[in-house]
Amino acid sequence: xxxxxxxxxxxxxxxxxxxxxxxxxxxxxxxxxxxxxxxxxxxxxxxxxxxxxxxxxxxxxxxxxxxxxxxxxxxxxxxxxxxxxxxxxxxxxxxxxxxxxxxxxxxxxxxxxxxxxxxxxxxxxxxxxxxxxxxxxxxxxxxxxxxxxxxxxxxxxxxxxxxxxxxxxxxxxxxxxxxxxxxxxxxxxxxxxxxxxxxxxxxxxxxxxxxxxxxxxxxxxxxxxxxxxxxxxxxxxxxxxxxxxxxxxxxxxxxxxxxxxxxxxxxxxxxxxxxxxxxxxxxxxxxxxxxxxxxxxxxxxxxxxxxxxxxxxxxxxxxxxxxxxxxxxxxxxxxxxxxxxxxxxxxxxxxxxxxxxxxxxxxxxxxxxxxxxxxxxxxxxxxxxxxxxxxxxxxxxxxxxxxxxxxxxxxxxxxxxxxxxxxxxxxxxxxxxxxxxxxxxxxxxxxxxxxxxx
Amino acid sequence: xxxxxxxxxxxxxxxxxxxxxxxxxxxxxxxxxxxxxxxxxxxxxxxxxxxxxxxxxxxxxxxxxxxxxxxxxxxxxxxxxxxxxxxxxxxxxxxxxxxxxxxxxxxxxxxxxxxxxxxxxxxxxxxxxxxxxxxxxxxxxxxxxxxxxxxxxxxxxxxxxxxxxxxxxxxxxxxxxxxxxxxxxxxxxxxxxxxxxxxxxxxxxxxxxxxxxxxxxxxxxxxxxxxxxxxxxxxxxxxxxxxxxxxxxxxxxxxxxxxxxxxxxxxxxxxxxxxxxxxxxxxxxxxxxxxxxxxxxxxxxxxxxxxxxxxxxxxxxxxxxxxxxxxxxxxxxxxxxxxxxxxxxxxxxxxxxxxxxxxxxxxxxxxxxxxxxxxxxxxxxxxxxxxxxxxxxxxxxxxxxxxxxxxxxxxxxxxxxxxxxxxxxxxxxxxxxxxxxxxxxxxxxxxxxxxxxx
Numbered sequence: 001x002x003x004x005x006x007x008x009x010x011x012x013x014x015x016x017x018x019x020x021x022x023x024x025x026x027x028x029x030x031x032x033x034x035x036x037x038x039x040x041x042x043x044x045x046x047x048x049x050x051x052x053x054x055x056x057x058x059x060x061x062x063x064x065x066x067x068x069x070x071x072x073x074x075x076x077x078x079x080x081x082x083x084x085x086x087x088x089x090x091x092x093x094x095x096x097x098x099x100x101x102x103x104x105x106x107x108x109x110x111x112x113x114x115x116x117x118x119x120x121x122x123x124x125x126x127x128x129x130x131x132x133x134x135x136x137x138x139x140x141x142x143x144x145x146x147x148x149x150x151x152x153x154x155x156x157x158x159x160x161x162x163x164x165x166x167x168x169x170x171x172x173x174x175x176x177x178x179x180x181x182x183x184x185x186x187x188x189x190x191x192x193x194x195x196x197x198x199x200x201x202x203x204x205x206x207x208x209x210x211x212x213x214x215x216x217x218x219x220x221x222x223x224x225x226x227x228x229x230x231x232x233x234x235x236x237x238x239x240x241x242x243x244x245x246x247x248x249x250x251x252x253x254x255x256x257x258x259x260x261x262x263x264x265x266x267x268x269x270x271x272x273x274x275x276x277x278x279x280x281x282x283x284x285x286x287x288x289x290x291x292x293x294x295x296x297x298x299x300x301x302x303x304x305x306x307x308x309x310x311x312x313x314x315x316x317x318x319x320x321x322x323x324x325x326x327x328x329x330x331x332x333x334x335x336x337x338x339x340x341x342x343x344x345x346x347x348x349x350x351x352x353x354x355x356x357x358x359x360x361x362x363x364x365x366x367x368x369x370x371x372x373x374x375x376x377x378x379x380x381x382x383x384x385x386x387x388x389x390x391x392x393x394x395x396x397x398x399x400x401x402x403x404x405x406x407x408x409x410x411x412x413x414x415x416x417x418x419x420x421x422x423x424x425x426x427x428x429x430x431x432x433x434x435x436x437x438x439x440x441x442x443x444x445x446x447x448x449x450x451x452x453x454x
Numbered sequence: 455x456x457x458x459x460x461x462x463x464x465x466x467x468x469x470x471x472x473x474x475x476x477x478x479x480x481x482x483x484x485x486x487x488x489x490x491x492x493x494x495x496x497x498x499x500x501x502x503x504x505x506x507x508x509x510x511x512x513x514x515x516x517x518x519x520x521x522x523x524x525x526x527x528x529x530x531x532x533x534x535x536x537x538x539x540x541x542x543x544x545x546x547x548x549x550x551x552x553x554x555x556x557x558x559x560x561x562x563x564x565x566x567x568x569x570x571x572x573x574x575x576x577x578x579x580x581x582x583x584x585x586x587x588x589x590x591x592x593x594x595x596x597x598x599x600x601x602x603x604x605x606x607x608x609x610x611x612x613x614x615x616x617x618x619x620x621x622x623x624x625x626x627x628x629x630x631x632x633x634x635x636x637x638x639x640x641x642x643x644x645x646x647x648x649x650x651x652x653x654x655x656x657x658x659x660x661x662x663x664x665x666x667x668x669x670x671x672x673x674x675x676x677x678x679x680x681x682x683x684x685x686x687x688x689x690x691x692x693x694x695x696x697x698x699x700x701x702x703x704x705x706x707x708x709x710x711x712x713x714x715x716x717x718x719x720x721x722x723x724x725x726x727x728x729x730x731x732x733x734x735x736x737x738x739x740x741x742x743x744x745x746x747x748x749x750x751x752x753x754x755x756x757x758x759x760x761x762x763x764x765x766x767x768x769x770x771x772x773x774x775x776x777x778x779x780x781x782x783x784x785x786x787x788x789x790x791x792x793x794x795x796x797x798x799x800x801x802x803x804x805x806x807x808x809x810x811x812x813x814x815x816x817x818x819x820x821x822x823x824x825x826x827x828x829x830x831x832x833x834x835x836x837x838x839x840x841x842x843x844x845x846x847x848x849x850x851x852x853x854x855x856x857x858x859x860x861x862x863x864x865x866x867x868x869x870x871x872x873x874x875x876x877x878x879x880x881x882x883x884x885x886x887x888x889x890x891x892x893x894x895x896x897x898x899x900x901x902x903x904x905x906x907x908x
Contacts, residue, residue, distance in 0.1 A: 099793070099795065100694070101690045101693065101694070101794060101795040102793040102794045102795050102824075103693060103794065104793075124694065124696055145639060146639045146643075148637055152637065156614070157637060159643065159646070160610070160614065169888075173884060175882070175884050175885050175888065176882070176885070177885060179791070179862050180793065180860055181791040181792060181793055181823075181824050181825075181860070181861055181862055181865065182791065182794065182822070182823040182824055182825070183602055183606065183611060183791050183820075183823045183824070183825050183862075183865040183866055184791055184862040184864070184865060185599060185600045185650045185862075185864050185865065185866060185867070185868050185869075186862050186863050186864050186869055186873075186877055186880050186881065187869070187877060187880075187881050187885070187886070187889050187907075187908070188647055188650070188651055188655070188889050188892055188893075188907075189600075189613065189643075189646045189647060189649065189650055190885070190888065190889070192613070192643045192646035192647070193642055193643060193646070193647060195643065196639045196642070196643055197642055201642070212698065213693055213694075213695075213696040213697065213698055214696055215696065215698075216696055216697075216744075217737070236555045239555065239557060239667055240554070240555070240578065240667075241667075242578055242667040242668055242669065242670055243667060243670075244666065244667055244669075244735075281698075281735060281737050281741070282737030282740040282741045282744065283671070283735050283736030283737020283738070283740065283741075284737070286736040286737065287735070287736045287737075290670075290736065337633070337635040337636065337637050337638055338635060339553070339556040339558075339634065339635055340555055340556045340557065340636065341553065341555040341556050366637075368636070369635075369636040369637045370556075370635050370636055370637070371635075371636070371637050406634055406635070407635050408633050408635055408637075408638040408639075408640050409640050410638070410639050410640050411635065411637040411638060411639065412637055412639060413639070414639050415639075415640055415641070419640075423640055423641060426640050426641075427640065427641050428629070428630070430627060430629050431629050431630070431631060431641070431644070432641075434623075434629065434644065434896075435641050435642050435644070437895050438642055438644075438892070438895065439642075441891050441892065441895055442888075453641075453642075454641070
């Protein structure tokens with residue numbers, strides 16, 4: 001293999017690194033999956049033109065380019081392998097504009113999601129996408145994976161918040177796609193095509209995103225149930241009652257036990273499953289009462305909070321779920337989605353798979369979206385070590401069950417490297433080929449995050 | 455030109471027509487634009503396999519195929535020209551399933567939009583997209599144009615309601631794209647690519663669409679203002695107050711005058727502009743009061759209705775706008791969108807263009823989306839006659855003004871045939887080429903609604 005001389009590129013850059021420690025760290029992301037080989041260089045882009053120069057250089061020399069921000073991908077999507085250029089956009093972190101009356105923000109991709117939300121709130125607005133990683137993920141990364149989050153039950157996913165994107169294409173050219181207006185139907189929806197494409201179609205260097213007015217009220221309901229079936233039935237009852245919570249989360253018994261052990265709470269004493277709902281707007285308190293009424297016949301315990309502090313305490317159980325499990329060892333964070341009505345069925349199936357394969361699996365879910373996160377505990381397996389066969393088999397069984405129930409491999413995390421073996425099975429050959437055709441059209445030399453997503 | 459023998463196709467079909475009157479009528483849609491030449495045949499598809507056979511036949515013989523439903527396109531998108539096959543999907547009009555607990559409907563493309571909404575409401579759900587043509591347009595047509603509507607201020611556009619599509623591709627094959635779950639990020643977002651593609655990328659033969667719970671309350675505010683600037687400022691004040699109406703419509707003075715003359719009302723007596731807002735949910739009445747409070751300092755008259763009948767009366771002014779203008783003669787219905795904060799500016803500009811070019815132009819707008827409908831009155835011009843030069847020049851000036859203000863040629867109606875001269879100007883050459891590349895990938899022989907959209 002020939003060694004590329006990067007001088008022609010690095011001489012034009014403000015900042016880059018080939019520190020062995022940093023290159024080694026770029027082989028992985030938050031998934032723990034480690035790419036084969038070691039990348040060649042990390043470009044720390046400080047301008048759009050540096051991104052363009054980097055992509056053009058990669059195109060000329062046919063070098064893989066892996067774009068990273070917070071590297072919070074849970075799928076290996078941000079992991080860079082042998083000879084690759086790591087294009088780090090975390091320094092492109094400016095909020096360029098918040099147009100209050102247009103209810104949009106113009107941001108660079110490296111902006112931390114929570115920072116954008118915080119800045120918007122100073123103007124009475126907020127940024128709806130709130131993935132679990134909100135404090136460390138970037139808006140560019142949210143766009144790359146079409147990230148969801150807790151507020152998704154009412155406010156949707158990142159795609160719903162993206163209006164217009166500036167994208168550096170695989171030849172280094174810069175285009176603007178989408179519309180900076182609230183609506184627009186001129187031309188095919190290329191903005192939605194780039195959202196969720198995991199850096200395989202282009203590099204997003206600027207985004208116009210939708211902001212929403214901060215709702216006047218917020219109320220919270222937390223309820224315990226004797227079984228996961230009862231909790232799922234309660235989630236359904238909320239929809240049947242015509243209610244639309246902002247957040248509707250479900251946590252299973254094993255996870256409640258882990259939380260209790262980690263934080264000294266006594267959640268599992270109230271039941272085998274917990275449901276947490278939040279409502280917002282001027283009718284928030286009324287709607288929370290209606291939620292409580294709808295689920296009361298099924299619950300063993302119901303609490304309502306109309307003050308933000310108590311509400312935040314009730315939601316804390318959900319926030320503690322992943323840390324409580326991670327305290328027990330390395331985890332594989334899964335992310336299937338099923339039709340809402342199959343929620344209890346899929347959770348029971350996952351609990352069965354846990355028994356069948358002898359691996360502990362904890363489950364919490366965005367019940368409002370049917371988006372289930374089975375967390376597979378890899379007991380005694382260190383970071384970087386291969387995932388044991390029984391855990392892999394359990395994950396495979398979970399994917400198969402999701403597809404079986406009319407669901408999908410991934411609700412909000414993406415395919416990355418880890419689920420590639422499965423994507424063809426979900427899409428079918430014809431659609432998979434169509435997707436590959438689009439990839440080939442936009443990235444004819446296959447330099448953009450090769451080996452990911454498709 | 456060779457004459458195609460359609461026997462091989464028609465012998466496989468349940469129903470088709472080559473009646474000269476019907477073929478002539480298929481040359482046009484609700485835009486009044488008439489395609490060159492006359493189509494060859496109308497296929498009245500009664501099954502997906504008939505659609506596949508028709509597209510495969512068209513592909514084999516390289517014949518243009520124009521898919522139609524309600525033919526309510528306002529752009530010529532549904533107009534069929536010389537030798538074309540008209541693929542009429544209006545008989546594929548079944549609601550296949552309403553899955554109440556999943557909050558989705560599975561429909562054929564020929565379902566009338568209002569029929570779907572009505573059926574959903576029987577289960578406590580509703581279909582959010584509500585274009586003006588809701589009583590005569592089809593869900594397939596809504597998908598083809600990514601139709602918006604009055605509820606768009608809160609509930610978005612058709613794309614936000616589309617989860618999964620069955621699409622017949624240009625070779626006659628059938629694929630499923632998107633996810634029938636509430637969320638899903640496996641693969642590129644092909645469903646969004648087909649939404650708004652105006653029948654140029656494939657033929658949608660089945661859709662899984664999102665339904666929402668019918669909100670418990672509904673309240674309406676109607677307010678008059680001394681000027682369009684004051685009304686637009688009031689729309690902005692509503693956003694600044696953290697409120698999110700379902701509907702936020704603005705009507706200008708000339709349109710109010712036309713409504714008064716047609717229906718004997720006295721709207722213009724209260725002011726030069728009217729703003730109508732609706733709020734929904736358990737806090738609807740509270741939110742309507744907050745809306746009224748936010749706009750009161752700017753208004754000359756404010757009415758609030760918390761009962762549905764009075765609310766419906768207040769909204770009636772908006773529903774009467776287009777009929778009142780159409781009573782005066784043939785119209786050209788335009789559809790630009792601008793950033794919300796530029797609403798007053800664009801309406802004033804349009805009013806100026808009306809004077810400059812000596813053509814009456816009426817304006818109403820979805821103020822919550824910055825989506826403005828200038829209605830150009832073609833006095834004395836009969837249906838089918840060419841649009842006079844001054845009206846065309848006025849339309850061109852309106853498009854230029856929209857782009858100048860950072861807006862778009864079309865917020866919700868699409869490009870069709872009528873705005874094709876402008877699309878390249880909005881997109882720029884590079885993005886236009888990218889769009890053409892996608893068209894070529896999906897429709898290599900250019901048989902799907904050629905000469906439209908791009």
